[in-house]
Amino acid sequence: MTTRKDIAERNDRALLQAARDVLAEDGAHASVAAIASRAGVGIGSLYRRYKTKEELFQRLSVLSLDHWNEAAERGLADPDPWAGLAAFVRSCVEFGQGSLSPIAGAVEVTREMSAKARHGDELLDELVRRAREAGVLRGDVTAVDISLLIEQLGRSPLVDQLRKQGRDDLLPAAAEARRRLVAIAIDGLRPGSRPLPGSPPGGELFTDRWSSPRQP
Amino acid sequence: MTTRKDIAERNDRALLQAARDVLAEDGAHASVAAIASRAGVGIGSLYRRYKTKEELFQRLSVLSLDHWNEAAERGLADPDPWAGLAAFVRSCVEFGQGSLSPIAGAVEVTREMSAKARHGDELLDELVRRAREAGVLRGDVTAVDISLLIEQLGRSPLVDQLRKQGRDDLLPAAAEARRRLVAIAIDGLRPGSRPLPGSPPGGELFTDRWSSPRQP
DNA sequence: TGATTGCGGAGCGAATCGCTCCGCTAAGGA
């Protein structure tokens, strides 16, 4: 038997996942109608849970930060420094961290969010430091590089395109191709003799993500 | 002295580059007003050159396919198989091939475009075959994987976000960080003992990109 | 200098936006 509460919880989860999907496809222009439709939920139901579009996006941001931190903790708990780091990256990519970059500069950043972001930075720094000391990470790869890698891999243009064309039959193949791509990119982090171009990016790029002022 | 013709040509180049930039940031929702504004050109001037928005996007697609094919020819001309492949990928990423995926399924695909796309597929296949036979490419990396890698790296979320926040001072650092990221991803293509997950994607995924029917 | 080219942007109708409100279905209580 499905109680009211069950339906509500299922709808809420569907809404959050749909919001991530639509954000990944449409970026900052993602509309609430598209999110509700993707979730298979009426617009009215969305607005009973979230007073405004911004409130939904803030909730999404907090959940995303929580996932980042939990994944980093799990990675640190792994005795193998490389396995821990790789699992962290993979988890963040699969969660869809990268799809949130369009709203990172658009939502009001609460004190809670910037505190969690700061903590997440520290955890990633530790993951990187541990992997580098163990010699399983390219010496010139920084935490900023990994953060950007996660963001860059967050979207799946091919999956988006196929879905818009209604080629649902090819979606599994596309998802698998994407998984291979992520594996390739992660392998690029392992030690190699080829130096990366340019100087390592400073911390300013990283810590600024959730704390910089909104565009007026 | 700047003649009328000079101004027209400069404007046309600015429009095409602006279109790529805005497409990378806003995806399929990119507006002509945003493109013209980014190019520093009036909307009227844009519409004298291109009758409709679709015509601009088609021109962009053809230029993109041309660049792909020329970059692949240059890569094949390089006696070093790995250097040729890496230069091809880097050139396509820098050109912004990835930013066109939102319109690939939206514009009317002409016979000319699908012919060029088919030729581009053959060139990439040859680049991959050559590199693999030379032993400078992971044995389980396919042409599809490389095509997806180019598409995935085509956007630069961090640069977009910083620009929207008006942090132009950080743009050079962000661009450099992106260059490092591309280098990391390309390095992942080199031979390694770690097998990629899943089975190699079939050609259906690849050749379908510019030839599949439009969504009704 | 007069003719003319072509640039920039105000403004058009149409489409889409975020959001409100309400009829109606179906779960809960007796």
Added chain:
DNA sequence: TCCTTAGCGGAGCGATTCGCTCCGCAATCA
């Protein structure tokens, strides 16, 4: 079993943004 009511879906609101047209005016050519 039947009434109550929680809560879902979507029509429709005003505001905004869309693609695109048209024209006044500055700058170039003859």
